[in-house]
Amino acid sequence: MIELPPYLPPMPALDDLNWTNSFARLPEAFYQRVRPIPLPDPYVVAFNPDAAALIGLDPDAGSAPGFLSGINGSRDIPGTHHLAAIYAGHQFGTWVPQLGDGRAILLGEVTNDRGERWELQLKGAGPTRFSRMGDGRAVLRSTIREYLASEAMHGLGIPTTRALTIIGSDFPVYRERTETAALLVRMAPTHVRFGSFELFAARRQHDEQRQLAEYVIANHFPHLLALPETTRFGAWYAEVVDRTARLMAQWTAVGFAHGVMNTDNMSITGLTLDYGPYGWLDAYDPGYICNHSDHTGRYAFDQQPMIGLWNCARLGEALHPLVSEDAAVAALARYRTTFEQAIGDALRAKLGLTTIEPADAALVTTLLELMQQDGADYTRTFRALSRFDPEHVASRDAFTAELRDHLAADAWLGHYTARLAREGSDPSTRHARMLRTNPKYVLRNWLAQDAIVNAETRNYDRITELWQVLRAPNDEHPAYEHFAARPPAWAAAIEVSCSS
Ligand code: AMP
Ligand code: MG
Numbered sequence: 001m002i003e004l005p006p007y008l009p010p011m012p013a014l015d016d017l018n019w020t021n022s023f024a025r026l027p028e029a030f031y032q033r034v035r036p037i038p039l040p041d042p043y044v045v046a047f048n049p050d051a052a053a054l055i056g057l058d059p060d061a062g063s064a065p066g067f068l069s070g071i072n073g074s075r076d077i078p079g080t081h082h083l084a085a086i087y088a089g090h091q092f093g094t095w096v097p098q099l100g101d102g103r104a105i106l107l108g109e110v111t112n113d114r115g116e117r118w119e120l121q122l123k124g125a126g127p128t129r130f131s132r133m134g135d136g137r138a139v140l141r142s143t144i145r146e147y148l149a150s151e152a153m154h155g156l157g158i159p160t161t162r163a164l165t166i167i168g169s170d171f172p173v174y175r176e177r178t179e180t181a182a183l184l185v186r187m188a189p190t191h192v193r194f195g196s197f198e199l200f201a202a203r204r205q206h207d208e209q210r211q212l213a214e215y216v217i218a219n220h221f222p223h224l225l226a227l228p229e230t231t232r233f234g235a236w237y238a239e240v241v242d243r244t245a246r247l248m249a250q251w252t253a254v255g256f257a258h259g260v261m262n263t264d265n266m267s268i269t270g271l272t273l274d275y276g277p278y279g280w281l282d283a284y285d286p287g288y289i290c291n292h293s294d295h296t297g298r299y300a301f302d303q304q305p306m307i308g309l310w311n312c313a314r315l316g317e318a319l320h321p322l323v324s325e326d327a328a329v330a331a332l333a334r335y336r337t338t339f340e341q342a343i344g345d346a347l348r349a350k351l352g353l354t355t356i357e358p359a360d361a362a363l364v365t366t367l368l369e370l371m372q373q374d375g376a377d378y379t380r381t382f383r384a385l386s387r388f389d390p391e392h393v394a395s396r397d398a399f400t401a402e403l404r405d406h407l408a409a410d411a412w413l414g415h416y417t418a419r420l421a422r423e424g425s426d427p428s429t430r431h432a433r434m435l436r437t438n439p440k441y442v443l444r445n446w447l448a449q450d451a452i453v454n455a456e457t458r459n460y461d462r463i464t465e466l467w468q469v470l471r472a473p474n475d476e477h478p479a480y481e482h483f484a485a486r487p488p489a490w491a492a493a494i495e496v497s498c499s500s
Contacts, residue, residue: 011058014070018056019079021108023119023190026215029208031083036073036105037126037136039169039181044068045140045455046147046463050154050471051164051187055110055118062165071167071185073105073125080108084128088202089195089264090314092298097202099195099264100130103138106191117219120164121191123184137173140166141452142500143184144463146275148451150186152443152470153272158250159243160272161188166463168455175499180456188271192216194315195264201318210322220269234327237319241312241331242338243270248308249342253350254442255281255378257301259291260498263311277496280442281378282487284371290445292497305343309335350382351416352434355423363419367412374404377486379442386434389427390417439473440484446491447483 023031047062061067070077084101091099105128107120123146124138143166153160164185171181192212200209217224217236224232224239247270251258258265259277267273279290286302294300299307312335316328347364348356371381381402389395390413400409420430443466451462469477477483 011060012056013058013061013064014067015077017110018112019077019108019110020117021079021081021083021106022117022215022219023085023106023109024081024083026211027208029086029205030212031085031106032100032129033082034084034105034128035082035126036122038069038072038074039167039183040171042068042072042167042169042183045166045168045182045460046144046163046467047165048147048151048163048467050151051162054112054116054162054187055120055164056112057110057164068167071107071122071165071183073122077107082107084130085191085196086130086199087193087195087264088199089193089262090198090311091262091264092294095202096264097199098130098132099199101128101191102131102134103127103136104186104191107185117189118162118187119189119191121186121188123186124181125183135173137171137181138184138500139173139175139179140168140182140455141179142276143182144452144455145278145448145496145500146184146186148443148448148463148466148470149275149278150272151467152441152473153256155471155473156250156254156439156442158254158256158272159247159270161186161191161267163187188267188269188273190216190220190267190269191273192268193264193273194266194268194311194318195262196268197315198263198318201320206321209319213319213322216268233319233322234324234331237316237323237328238331238334240268240270240315241335244308244312245305245335245338246270246342247272248305249339249346251304252301252343253346254439255284255301256442257281257288257290257299258304259294259299259496261299261304261307261311263314266308266311266315276498276500279445279496282444282491283375284368284378284381285375286368286372290496292495293499305339308339349437350385350434352386352425352430352437353419353423354425357419357422360419363415366415370403370405370408370412376403379439380484380486382438383435383440383484386438387431388413388416389431390420391427436474440476441469441473441480443470444487444491445494445496446487449491449494 044062049059069075083106086100105122105125109117109119111117127136147163150160150163167183169181173181257279265274277291288301289297384399387395400406403409454462469480
């Protein structure tokens, strides 16, 4: 008798998911109900099976009938409620009383079989009440940058929104030049930002603000529900500050610059949110400004920890009186220690150290100064160091080759070797540990640009290749060795700005 394989039910399509929208049950003051304006003749540019798995969606759902029409808004998916959230924020330090989802529409949320809830948001689905002068659209270029960056960030183990799919269209959109429109489906447990609370504070809508805080705590900080109300909000704020400090350390450790750390781009759950003119360091330059529109360097790479604190302070002010001034000040006072501890741990891990010595900070600083002076590539230098073995000349040469001043590099390796010896570091276990810590691949600007240029001629292979490599950035991908190369000369001319 032929043995039949066990019956497997078909994987769920878009309409089969467990759709709800808890945000839509909040009062109308929190959002505008709005319909997406479907993009004409849409097609799938990218579909991410990893994000699909998070919501229990068929990994082939992107090519299923009804997918494009459901995402595009030309038909309703049962259980979904389209809405655009309202918020405010500090943009480049300036208070802006009215912002909101100007080109993003929340589709709904899906609960997976682990009980996790994921919001699905359509970025570029048409104008809303909050669009101001904008057209509510996103261009293909910016959706590719966000799609790849959020998946790269996740691959690096850093909290982030995720990207499910990019839908393209030949519909023209005008930025500095005529480009084509696209729609990104972004996923996050919540898209609530610091600015969501700032809005209600500025309008003195204390009841609404409290309701939003209760919503966020109940859904995303449920462990705080056990606390009495008198301390719950303060504890919640302290946790937001703590998560922000840790996120800044994680960005710093992988050489990530966000580029637009306005308070409306700061996630209340500590995720990396809103990928615009971001950049990963190539040559180590602490003053790196990735955003071409950031003329003063407010959001330079090395300013981010301080800006994270500044943003937390704005949130603390906004949460008054829900969070007392004393509680806010106490939480902010811990930011520096949390950040320094986290970045200290991260940098020691990048050097493969397992113990702590007072001189470790100086060891790290000397290396970073050397890298800066020599224009050494941040990612490549730490990756080369991950294979350093004092007994093997080739491993020493591979490291010093990343730096121009070989004598200084050798001298530093001497101190490093002595430090390793003091903790009895075993080379092979250290190498394994460091290779897991120091990625080989990051989304360098030139890689994203290459994917964009290809996509503009309808070739999406580069997106898939980069996705595949960046989701596992610490692994070797022999076919894609060139993605770990220093940037080519033409990369110097790439300019990324807020335009997206
Ligand atoms: P962002 O720079 O993407 O964080 O956006 C800042 C604000 O401008 C937010 O309120 C956005 O919703 C809005 N916005 C950005 N681009 C557009 C656009 N093309 N159409 C409408 N609103 C936009
Ligand atoms: Mg934004």
